Amino acid sequence: xxxxxxxxxxxTSYQVKLAVFTGPLDLLLxxxxxxxxxxxNIPIVEITDQFLAYLQTMEFFDLxxxxxxxxxxxxxxxIKARMLLPRPVVETDAETVEEDDPRLELVERLxxxxxxxxxxxxxxxxxxxxxRFFPRTGGYFPDQETAATAETAGQVTLWDLVQAFSALLExxxxxxxxxGIPEEEYSIQGLMEKIMNGLARESRVSFRTLFSxxxxxxxxxxxxxxxxxxxxxRKVLVQQEMTFGEIVIARWEG
Amino acid sequence: xxxxxxKAVLEAVIFASSEPVTVKELSIILALNYExxxxxxxxxxxxxxxxxxxxxxxxxxxxxxxxxxxxxxxYLEKLKKVxxxxxxxxxxxxxxxxxxxxxxxxxxxxxxxxGVRVDSSLATLLERGLIEEAGRKDGPGRPILYGTTxxxxxxxxxxxxxxxxxxxxxxxxxxxxxxxxxx
Amino acid sequence: xxxxxxKAVLEAVIFASSEPVTVKELSIILALNYExxxxxxxxxxxxxxxxxxxxxxxxxxxxxxxxxxxxxxxYLEKLKKVxxxxxxxxxxxxxxxxxxxxxxxxxxxxxxxxGVRVDSSLATLLERGLIEEAGRKDGPGRPILYGTTxxxxxxxxxxxxxxxxxxxxxxxxxxxxxxxxxx
Numbered sequence: 254x255x256x257x258x259x260x261x262x263x264x265t266s267y268q269v270k271l272a273v274f275t276g277p278l279d280l281l282l283x284x285x286x287x288x289x290x291x292x293x294n295i296p297i298v299e300i301t302d303q304f305l306a307y308l309q310t311m312e313f314f315d316l317x318x319x320x321x322x323x324x325x326x327x328x329x330x331x332i333k334a335r336m337l338l339p340r341p342v343v344e345t346d347a348e349t350v351e352e353d354d355p356r357l358e359l360v361e362r363l364x365x366x367x368x369x370x371x372x373x374x375x376x377x378x379x380x381x382x383x384x385r386f387f388p389r390t391g392g393y394f395p396d397q398e399t400a401a402t403a404e405t406a407g408q409v410t411l412w413d414l415v416q417a418f419s420a421l422l423e424x425x426x427x428x429x430x431x432x433g434i435p436e437e438e439y440s441i442q443g444l445m446e447k448i449m450n451g452l453a454r455e456s457r458v459s460f461r462t463l464f465s466x467x468x469x470x471x472x473x474x475x476x477x478x479x480x481x482x483x484x485x486x487r488k489v490l491v492q493q494e495m496t497f498g499e500i501v502i503a504r505w506e507g
Numbered sequence: 508x509x510x511x512x513x514k515a516v517l518e519a520v521i522f523a524s525s526e527p528v529t530v531k532e533l534s535i536i537l538a539l540n541y542e543x544x545x546x547x548x549x550x551x552x553x554x555x556x557x558x559x560x561x562x563x564x565x566x567x568x569x570x571x572x573x574x575x576x577x578x579x580x581x582y583l584e585k586l587k588k589v590x591x592x593x594x595x596x597x598x599x600x601x602x603x604x605x606x607x608x609x610x611x612x613x614x615x616x617x618x619x620x621x622g623v624r625v626d627s628s629l630a631t632l633l634e635r636g637l638i639e640e641a642g643r644k645d646g647p648g649r650p651i652l653y654g655t656t657x658x659x660x661x662x663x664x665x666x667x668x669x670x671x672x673x674x675x676x677x678x679x680x681x682x683x684x685x686x687x688x689x690x
Numbered sequence: 691x692x693x694x695x696x697k698a699v700l701e702a703v704i705f706a707s708s709e710p711v712t713v714k715e716l717s718i719i720l721a722l723n724y725e726x727x728x729x730x731x732x733x734x735x736x737x738x739x740x741x742x743x744x745x746x747x748x749x750x751x752x753x754x755x756x757x758x759x760x761x762x763x764x765y766l767e768k769l770k771k772v773x774x775x776x777x778x779x780x781x782x783x784x785x786x787x788x789x790x791x792x793x794x795x796x797x798x799x800x801x802x803x804x805g806v807r808v809d810s811s812l813a814t815l816l817e818r819g820l821i822e823e824a825g826r827k828d829g830p831g832r833p834i835l836y837g838t839t840x841x842x843x844x845x846x847x848x849x850x851x852x853x854x855x856x857x858x859x860x861x862x863x864x865x866x867x868x869x870x871x872x873x
Contacts, residue, residue, distance in 0.1 A: 275753060275780050275781040275784055275804070275806065276781075276804050276805045277805050277806065278805040278806075278807035279805075319807075321805060321806040325805065336811055338732075351847075362803075363804070365803055366803065366804070367804065368857050369784050369787050369788055369803060369804065370784065370852075371857060372787035372790070372791065372855070372857055373780065373783040373784045373786070373787040374783075375787075375855055376783050376786060376788060376790075376846060377777075377780075377783055377786055378776075379846040379847060379848070380777055380778060380783075380845070380846060381777075382760075382847060383845060383847035384763070384774075384777070385760035385763035385765070386748060386757035386758060386759075386760055386847065387519070387522075387523035387754060387758040387766050387772060387774075388523070388756070388757050389522055389523065389573075389705070389708075389755075389756055390523060390524065390525040390630070390633070390634050390772060426750075440809075441809075442797075442809060446831070466843065478622075481601065485596070485598065485821065485825045486834065487818075488823075488834075505712065511742040512742065514742070514744075514758070515742050515743055515744040515779065516744055516762050516765045518742065518743060518744030518745060519745055519758040519762040519765065519766060520744070520762075520766060520769055522744065522745050522756065522758060523758050523766050523769070523772050524769060524771040525771050525772065526771050528769070528771065532769065532771075535768070536765050536768050536769060537765070546828050549844065559694045559695065559697075559698050559702060560698055560701055561698040561699060561700065561701035561702025561705060562705050565810060573705065575702045575705065575706050576698070579698065579702040581701050582699045582702065582703055582719055582720070583702065583706050585719045586703050586706060586707060586711075586715075586719055587717070595857060596819060597815065598817045598819075613746070616853065622812075622813075623810075623814060623817050624775075624776070624814060624817065626774070626775035626776055626777045627817060627818040627819065628817065628820075630774065630775060634708065636746070652845065661828075671752060677714030
């Protein structure tokens with residue numbers, strides 16, 4: 254097994270511009286390429302150490318280490334542990350990964366990811382090229398007037414929705430202010446799923462009901478954003494029975 | 508730079524600009540004096556008028572821009588009727604809503620509220636003439652301020668901005684409490 | 691309608707349209723057959739290329755549109771009235787690369803390939819209209835599928851998706867060989 258050149262000098266960390274990696278696979282690929290090692294024969298001990306060292310450096314600089322990086326670190330350590338366990342001796346070419354090699358899955362992911370980077374860099378070249386061609390952005394042309402009709406989200410305009418949201422807040426706010434409920438983190442994605450799950454049980458939900466169980470500003474704002482996102486993605490339809498009537502959210506059919 | 512190249516640059520700049528371009532701006536971009544720019548412009552205008560072309564350069568609102576020749580209006584009417592997907596995206600609408608309520612507002616301020624970059628929405632809204640530059644904000648970098656246009660009112664069938672629904676102040680004034688940018 | 695008038699109309703229509711215009715649309719508007727439209731287009735394109743002009747006709751995303759000639763890009767960058775979104779981040783480009791080749795694809799599948807959460811990249815790409823929802827995947831939770839848009843082609847100056855480079859064993863529109871839906 255080829256030995257990796259050890260780089261212990263602190264400067265390397267600076268050179269590897271911190272937090273420039275788009276993800277753990279990106280960092281891993283970088284470490285492998287920097288060490289000029291065969292992707293099929295990753296010296297897992299060294300690479301794991303370097304990966305962990307990078308995370309430590311990030312922490313040292315008070316940079317947030319994303320969960321994805323920690324997950325990868327755990328995976329690497331797991332592989333490392335499995336590599337260190339005695340395995341039945343099988344005669345194989347040392348340069349290739351054996352069938353039951355714990356690194357196999359990682360290698361496959363890295364190879365797949367390498368292709369992503371290839372295409373991404375091609376897209377970037379095209380982007381640079383395309384940015385030299387400027388399209389028309391102004392001028393007076395009759396067809397620009399085509400859009401002179403109000404677009405609606407379902408049958409309710411965005412304005413109706415904002416208004417409804419505002420009225421709702423007014424009624425919720427006193428309660429939200431009073432309750433000292435600890436703030437939670439909300440993911441828009443999670444709330445979108447929650448709304449969709451609700452709509453799976455009942456085909457229509459009133460705007461008010463949707464927000465009724467929420468206990469903090471964050472939750473209300475996040476839910477509203479989730480709703481806007483669902484409207485944008487055409488997953489839900491917003492309807493109003495009559496002017497100033499209750500706004501109802503329904504699943505987008507079709 | 509030779510004469511015909513200067514004319515080509517002039518043409519490209521007037522074409523790509525979202526608003527009429529002034530002689531002053533052209534003079535800065537081309538590094539030529541006003542007189543030369545005006546002579547180039549006159550020639551370019553002339554060429555478009557002389558040749559049987561579909562478009563021409565017109566002076567409007569203190570600047571120059573391309574417009575179609577009126578004699579082809581009927582065909583452009585037909586273009587309107589060819590169905591094409593061009594409604595505003597929800598993203599553009601949200602950006603527009605924020606600008607409508609908080610104008611004049613900078614790009615960075617809109618981005619804080621929406622939690623995503625809005626360059627593209629802004630470009631679309633500028634192109635559609637629903638928003639426009641409304642001066643610059645005092646402070647570092649003097650960022651551009653945006654506001655809605657008359658066309659915006661027309662688009663939503665409003666007589667004036669006062670007709671916008673009243674929204675509880677903090678909805679739009681609020682800094683976004685949750686982080687949407689984590690990748 | 692004589693030949694040069696037809697060319698002028700063609701010019702006016704392509705110029706006025708905010709989206710690339712297809713041969714089919716032009717054929718309807720001009721009431722001429724495809725072949726004639728194509729010959730007119732070819733002539734018009736030629737004229738813009740031959741003469742020292744600032745703009746040209748380019749085929750993109752299945753249609754034709756006017757764009758500036760690339761050699762004048764430096765001048766246009768100086769003009770503030772050209773609204774332009776900033777270039778895409780590396781993370782967004784990677785996400786887009788996966789969607790372009792593997793569409794329709796779910797968020798979880800993209801995340802498995804990239805090894806990171808992609809919410810923020812997806813939000814940016816949706817906001818910029820480069821991707822869109824392309825239905826839902828059968829199975830638990832019926833996750834949203836994403837695909838590229840016409841604007842994606844326009845943005846990268848591609849005529850169609852077929853212009854994407856062939857990558858090893860990546861085949862366009864191929865379903866994922868393994869189930870990567872674990873979230």
